[in-house]
Amino acid sequence: MDCAVSLAAKFGVLPIFQGHRLRPEAGSGHGRDLLLAAVDVIRVKWAIPNMFRSVSVRVLFLIILLAPHSLVVSAQSVPSKSSKVSTATEIRVIDPGWWPTKGTSARDQYVGSETCGRCHQDINATQTNTSMAHAVKSATADAFANIPHEMHFRTGSYDYSLSRTASGAEYATTNGQQSASSTVSWVFGDRQFGDTFLYQQNGIYFESRVSYYRSLNGLDLTTGRTRFSPSRIETALGRRMPPDEPPLCFGCHSTASSTDGQFHPERLIPGVTCEACHGPGAQHVAQMSLEHDARSSTLIFNPARLSPADSVDFCGACHRTSADVSLNSITGIFNLRFPAYRLEQSRCWRNGDARLTCVACHDAHKPRVQGAAFYDKVCLSCHSPGGGVPKDRAHAASICKVSNHDCVSCHMPKYPIPSMHTDFTDHKIAVHGDQFTE
Numbered sequence: 323m324d325c326a327v328s329l330a331a332k333f334g335v336l337p338i339f340q341g342h343r344l345r346p347e348a349g350s351g352h353g354r355d356l357l358l359a360a361v362d363v364i365r366v367k368w369a370i371p372n373m374f375r376s377v378s379v380r381v382l383f384l385i386i387l388l389a390p391h392s393l394v395v396s397a398q399s400v401p402s403k404s405s406k407v408s409t410a411t412e413i414r415v416i417d418p419g420w421w422p423t424k425g426t427s428a429r430d431q432y433v434g435s436e437t438c439g440r441c442h443q444d445i446n447a448t449q450t451n452t453s454m455a456h457a458v459k460s461a462t463a464d465a466f467a468n469i470p471h472e473m474h475f476r477t478g479s480y481d482y483s484l485s486r487t488a489s490g491a492e493y494a495t496t497n498g499q500q501s502a503s504s505t506v507s508w509v510f511g512d513r514q515f516g517d518t519f520l521y522q523q524n525g526i527y528f529e530s531r532v533s534y535y536r537s538l539n540g541l542d543l544t545t546g547r548t549r550f551s552p553s554r555i556e557t558a559l560g561r562r563m564p565p566d567e568p569p570l571c572f573g574c575h576s577t578a579s580s581t582d583g584q585f586h587p588e589r590l591i592p593g594v595t596c597e598a599c600h601g602p603g604a605q606h607v608a609q610m611s612l613e614h615d616a617r618s619s620t621l622i623f624n625p626a627r628l629s630p631a632d633s634v635d636f637c638g639a640c641h642r643t644s645a646d647v648s649l650n651s652i653t654g655i656f657n658l659r660f661p662a663y664r665l666e667q668s669r670c671w672r673n674g675d676a677r678l679t680c681v682a683c684h685d686a687h688k689p690r691v692q693g694a695a696f697y698d699k700v701c702l703s704c705h706s707p708g709g710g711v712p713k714d715r716a717h718a719a720s721i722c723k724v725s726n727h728d729c730v731s732c733h734m735p736k737y738p739i740p741s742m743h744t745d746f747t748d749h750k751i752a753v754h755g756d757q758f759t760e
């Protein structure tokens with residue numbers, strides 16, 4: 323369900339060439355500059371932009387060029403230089419060191435979150451309850467629990483149905499003359515607002531044309547799909563995904579779906595679990611199992627050490643960074659899905675501030691807190707008498723004359739995205755109107 327906006331964008335014109343121009347301060351060395359220059363030359367010389375429309379070809383190409391520089395990804399390495407501006411994720415993942423969605427580590431370097439939980443019990447206990455941890459599931463009977471046993475939906479000349487079975491669910495469509503059906507193989511989403519179904523035929527992935535929406539407790543068109551009436555029954559059932567697309571979906575919704583630079587869905591860990599964010603943990607576990615004095619370093623990526631802009635980009639590896647959004651010229655109401663982009667448009671953000679990163683408001687290991695009061699302390703850390711730290715005095719933040727509590731209820735309102743049957747929070751902190759107008 324898409325994520326269509328971003329995927330369309332991902333498959334659109336290659337943003338990577340503009341990428342390094344956007345981030346003058348964030349270099350990471352000679353290797354990459356050479357690489358970018360080389361790619362530019364090749365692109366101009368051979369004029370084969372279409373080749374670069376394909377993400378995997380592009381990434382493969384970049385990896386080959388960068389080798390052996392980037393093939394060895396060790397979880398402990400951090401970006402060599404911290405930046406103050408947002409960077410495109412496509413650049414982040416070819417930089418050396420760990421970054422979420424990077425798929426170059428070996429599968430046997432991943433240990434799974436149960437192992438992490440042996441020593442980090444509290445974190446594991448709450449992280450398991452997050453939506454992120456359930457962002458994709460294998461389509462067993464459990465994955466369809468708490469939704470109606472049989473759902474129907476009609477659009478144009480097609481009738482759709484999703485019927486639960488003993489082992490999962492059967493997804494079907496008919497127009498009276500012809501019918502098509504398939505067993506669902508993967509359920510994407512944790513029903514924050516909806517679930518989209520993936521099925522496979524002859525090894526090819528398809529995305530269901532309809533999705534389950536929680537607010538409807540029923541089916542409607544998958545976000546991003548149009549109401550045109552497909553002429554072929556197969557097209558009516560679902561969208562055949564180009565081969566580059568499933569690795570992207572699984573890359574953001576699961577852990578270790580791509581390893582050694584290859585997509586291996588049969589070996590993935592469902593959901594966004596510890597190692598999707600911290601990188602593969604085998605070396606860390608080995609180190610931490612040694613006597614205290616024998617340990618060299620922790621050998622695991624701790625995002626707490628990132629600069630504010632990098633920290634927001636870190637979550638943006640999946641939620642999209644500001645650079646990802648601007649490079650792909652995504653405009654209008656769909657921007658609400660991109661919190662990093664909206665946040666960094668706020669006057670509060672300026673050049674980045676640790677008091678306003680994603681993790682200042684959201685604990686990465688817990689479900690998000692609903693309700694406004696919880697977030698007041700974040701706003702008041704700047705917008706209260708003495709709130710700005712001394713060196714900030716020139717930018718001292720002002721005090722609200724309207725209210726002294728529930729700040730986000732007015733300054734970060736929720737607006738509906740109608741085709742998604744849900745509201746999103748506007749992360750651009752400002753004095754807003756009743757309607758989303760940008």
Ligand code: HEC
Pocket residue numbers: 433434435437438439440441442596597600602603604606607610611620621622623624
């Ligand atoms: C054998 C016990 C053990 C296991 C298993 C374990 N950890 Fe740790 N972890 C520790 C200890 C102890 C520390 C604190 C180390 C220190 O501060 O010197 C730590 C620290 C960390 C840190 C902070 C590192 C830093 O440099 O600040 C992260 C992140 C982390 N662990 C994540 C994980 C993840 C993810 C897993 C599973 C892949 C995991 N841990 C498995 C014992 C463990």
Ligand code: HEC
Pocket residue numbers: 323324325328329453510511512513514515516517518529567570571572574575639640641642659660
């Ligand atoms: C760049 C990372 C990224 C990619 C690629 C991606 N997603 Fe997502 N997806 C997200 C994030 C982040 C969210 C949560 C925020 C939002 O809804 O925008 C999400 C939300 C969803 C939801 C709603 C979840 C819920 O609980 O309501 C569904 C369904 C979904 N994605 C399906 C897909 C499918 C299917 C694909 C591939 C066609 C895909 N996504 C590709 C990152 C991604």
Ligand code: HEC
Pocket residue numbers: 422423452453454456457458510511512513514573574575576594598599636637638639640641680681684685686688689690691
């Ligand atoms: C590896 C990809 C990935 C990374 C990295 C990531 N997210 Fe997510 N996040 C997702 C996906 C996918 C969803 C949608 C889950 C669903 O409902 O299916 C999501 C949902 C969420 C939600 C809404 C669900 C809830 O718990 O209320 C919040 C909040 C969130 N992420 C915060 C963060 C923060 C903060 C960071 C950075 C520390 C982060 N995410 C990093 C993939 C990611």
Ligand code: HEC
Pocket residue numbers: 435438439442445446447449450454594595596597598599600624625626627681686687
């Ligand atoms: C969505 C991304 C995400 C996931 C999933 C995730 N973490 Fe973290 N983790 C973070 C971020 C971001 C920080 C830094 C938090 C901060 O700056 O306050 C962090 C910090 C930590 C730390 C260091 C705490 C400290 O005080 O420095 C440990 C240990 C840790 N995580 C363990 C885990 C374990 C174990 C899991 C799985 C059960 C896990 N994390 C899952 C993003 C994530």
Ligand code: HEC
Pocket residue numbers: 634637638641658661662663665678679680681682683684690691692693694697700730734745746747748749
């Ligand atoms: C100043 C506080 C604040 C910051 C910073 C912040 N958020 Fe949020 N976020 C919120 C609030 C408030 C909500 C709505 C909570 C609720 O459901 O009542 C929210 C909701 C969300 C949701 C659920 C979908 C939605 O739009 O309602 C996601 C996903 C999310 N945030 C991700 C992020 C990410 C990623 C970042 C960093 C780029 C971030 N947030 C930074 C306060 C913040």
Ligand code: HEC
Pocket residue numbers: 669670671672675677678697700701702703704705717718719720721729730733734751752753
């Ligand atoms: C890191 C410090 C910081 C944090 C945290 C912060 N702000 Fe701000 N905010 C500023 C600064 C600096 C400005 C610009 C100067 C001013 O108007 O006070 C600003 C401006 C504003 C404005 C005026 C915006 C405009 O476009 O004119 C509003 C409204 C606002 N903040 C509300 C909030 C709310 C609500 C929160 C919590 C969700 C918050 N701020 C968190 C620093 C911060």
Ligand code: HEC
Pocket residue numbers: 698701702705719720721722723724725726727728729730731732733753
């Ligand atoms: C009931 C809605 C509401 C709540 C709740 C609210 N505000 Fe406001 N706030 C407003 C409105 C409306 C304005 C614009 C007032 C004007 O222009 O005269 C404003 C203005 C501001 C400004 C800009 C002031 C200036 O002089 O430029 C800041 C900063 C701000 N609010 C911060 C906050 C903070 C922090 C909180 C929570 C402690 C908060 N607001 C709670 C409605 C609200």
